[in-house]
Amino acid sequence: MDRRVLALDQGTTSSRAIVFDGAGRPVGVGQHEFRQIFPRPGWVEHDPEDIWQSQLAAARDALALAGITAGELACVGVTNQRETTLVWERATGRPIHNAIVWQDRRTAAAIDAFRARGLEPLLRRRTGLVADAYFSATKIAWILDNVPGARASAERGDLAFGTVDTWLIWKLTGGTMHVTDRTNASRTMLLNLETMDWDRDLMAAFRVPAAVLPLIQPSVSRFGETAPEILGSSAPILGVAGDQQAALFGQACFEPGMAKNTYGTGCFLLLHTGARRVVSESGLLTTVAAGATSSPLFALEGSIFVAGAAVQWLRDGLGVIATAAESEEVAASVLDSGGVVVVPAFVGLGAPHWDMYARGAIFGLTRGATRAHVVRATLESIALQTLDVVEVMEAAAGLTHRELRVDGGAAVNDLLMQIQSDVLRRAVVRPRITETTALGAAYLAGLGAGVWPGLDTLTEQWEAGRSFQPRLADDGRERLVRRWRRAVERVKGWEDM
Numbered sequence: 001m002d003r004r005v006l007a008l009d010q011g012t013t014s015s016r017a018i019v020f021d022g023a024g025r026p027v028g029v030g031q032h033e034f035r036q037i038f039p040r041p042g043w044v045e046h047d048p049e050d051i052w053q054s055q056l057a058a059a060r061d062a063l064a065l066a067g068i069t070a071g072e073l074a075c076v077g078v079t080n081q082r083e084t085t086l087v088w089e090r091a092t093g094r095p096i097h098n099a100i101v102w103q104d105r106r107t108a109a110a111i112d113a114f115r116a117r118g119l120e121p122l123l124r125r126r127t128g129l130v131a132d133a134y135f136s137a138t139k140i141a142w143i144l145d146n147v148p149g150a151r152a153s154a155e156r157g158d159l160a161f162g163t164v165d166t167w168l169i170w171k172l173t174g175g176t177m178h179v180t181d182r183t184n185a186s187r188t189m190l191l192n193l194e195t196m197d198w199d200r201d202l203m204a205a206f207r208v209p210a211a212v213l214p215l216i217q218p219s220v221s222r223f224g225e226t227a228p229e230i231l232g233s234s235a236p237i238l239g240v241a242g243d244q245q246a247a248l249f250g251q252a253c254f255e256p257g258m259a260k261n262t263y264g265t266g267c268f269l270l271l272h273t274g275a276r277r278v279v280s281e282s283g284l285l286t287t288v289a290a291g292a293t294s295s296p297l298f299a300l301e302g303s304i305f306v307a308g309a310a311v312q313w314l315r316d317g318l319g320v321i322a323t324a325a326e327s328e329e330v331a332a333s334v335l336d337s338g339g340v341v342v343v344p345a346f347v348g349l350g351a352p353h354w355d356m357y358a359r360g361a362i363f364g365l366t367r368g369a370t371r372a373h374v375v376r377a378t379l380e381s382i383a384l385q386t387l388d389v390v391e392v393m394e395a396a397a398g399l400t401h402r403e404l405r406v407d408g409g410a411a412v413n414d415l416l417m418q419i420q421s422d423v424l425r426r427a428v429v430r431p432r433i434t435e436t437t438a439l440g441a442a443y444l445a446g447l448g449a450g451v452w453p454g455l456d457t458l459t460e461q462w463e464a465g466r467s468f469q470p471r472l473a474d475d476g477r478e479r480l481v482r483r484w485r486r487a488v489e490r491v492k493g494w495e496d497m
């Protein structure tokens with residue numbers, strides 16, 4: 001008893017909550033979608049109240065389904081969509097603007113201006129990030145500059161900024177705690193990775209007043225108590241991490257060289273580098289990894305823009321499959337892709353190519369090419385993009401990982417996972433519990449509450465569901481990789497500048 005942990009998993013399109021038992025098994029799940037707001041092309045917002053209400057409803061559902069009250073919880077953990085930016089009034093808790101979501105491009109010009117001032121090398125050194133509108137700093141400044149009177153109130157200390165974790169904790173604690181964790185802070189362009197504190201020079205460069213910023217804590221620490229009226233009785237919030245870092249933790253990747261890849265719309269690949277802060281020249285990000293203690297830990301992060309989205313394109317764009325799951329059956333109906341190569345550079349290419357002008361293409365068509373070849377080549381493209389990122393990551397970190405742990409919606413595709421193992425030439429392991437993001441938040445909080453004595457217990461508890469071993473002969477693999485590399489070269493710079 002009293003060993004259950006509630007994990008809140010606040011995502012981009014829905015809020016989820018899962019109650020885990022002492023063995024790390026889910027015993028109650030709640031999920032509520034909420035509204036996406038697109039005020040203009042390239043702008044994406046959420047109503048902060050929607051974020052909160054959907055999360056609260058999910059938490060109450062999860063508790064009800066687990067058949068417990070909040071009083072029976074050992075603790076609460078929080079994980080969240082990262083970078084999304086909120087600003088609210090400290091006195092009333094009222095947001096002064098909608099949340100600006102990570103995908104929002106409205107501050108692209110502010111980033112260009114930042115670069116033009118020659119500040120990007122400083123940013124890279126201090127924060128491990130590239131200058132991009134994706135991160136929070138320029139979004140904070142945009143709100144302060146566009147809501148009448150906001151900048152002056154911010155300077156007076158009347159406003160609070162938060163990423164989604166901070167907002168949820170503020171609400172959960174009845175407006176008493178204004179805190180964030182290091183992993184979320186590392187996505188703002190304001191966290192100095194050396195000091196693990198806000199960086200004065202970057203605050204000045206992005207025009208973010210100190211008075212709006214939350215206190216930064218390690219991922220396992222006391223973030224406050226939920227106010228009794230919220231869930232029926234109070235529970236301590238003891239673990240917080242951004243979604244990708246939580247997934248790395250939920251995959252029990254605690255050591256340097258351990259890596260996970262999440263196959264969703266895009267892919268998020270994280271390689272643990274331990275206490276070492278590796279700086280990459282290939283556009284990978286250095287990010288804070290969640291740890292059980294207050295010693296800072298790091299990871300390299302690479303993202304692939306189009307992964308599962310390429311399968312959606314097969315379904316909705318080409319109409320050659322009826323469901324995403326059908327991609328497996330259709331691809332398996334041929335032995336290989338028959339020389340067909342699909343490069344899904346629909347929105348350009350990310351790491352390690354970084355070409356915003358690249359566009360997608362299908363190569364190697366012959367009279368014998370069928371939809372099955374195209375579908376199979378699309379699955380291969382997801383695995384091959386992952387290979388490209390793994391190679392630059394390992395080169396930057398000087399580490400080789402033995403196996404890749406996988407999760408996300410497309411990781412259920414066994415054929416894709418087999419192809420992934422074949423091109424990486426190493427094991428690909430899918431855990432039994434694929435809710436790794438929520439599980440990571442639960443693990444962090446549970447460590448704080450003593451539900452689990454330490455990382456060894458979690459390592460033992462983590463259970464492989466299915467493991468894929470490389471099977472493809474070397475020459476087949478070489479041919480696949482060579483063709484892929486040739487195709488990628490040909491799509492670069494396609495779109496007129």
Ligand code: ADP
Nearest residue numbers: 263264265308309311312324325408409410413
């Ligand atoms: P996100 O969190 O980015 O919305 P999810 O983790 O929910 O993504 O995964 C959804 C993605 O996975 C979609 O892009 C979908 O096309 C893809 N997907 C779902 N099932 C399969 C499958 N069986 N095979 C390949 N791709 C799949």
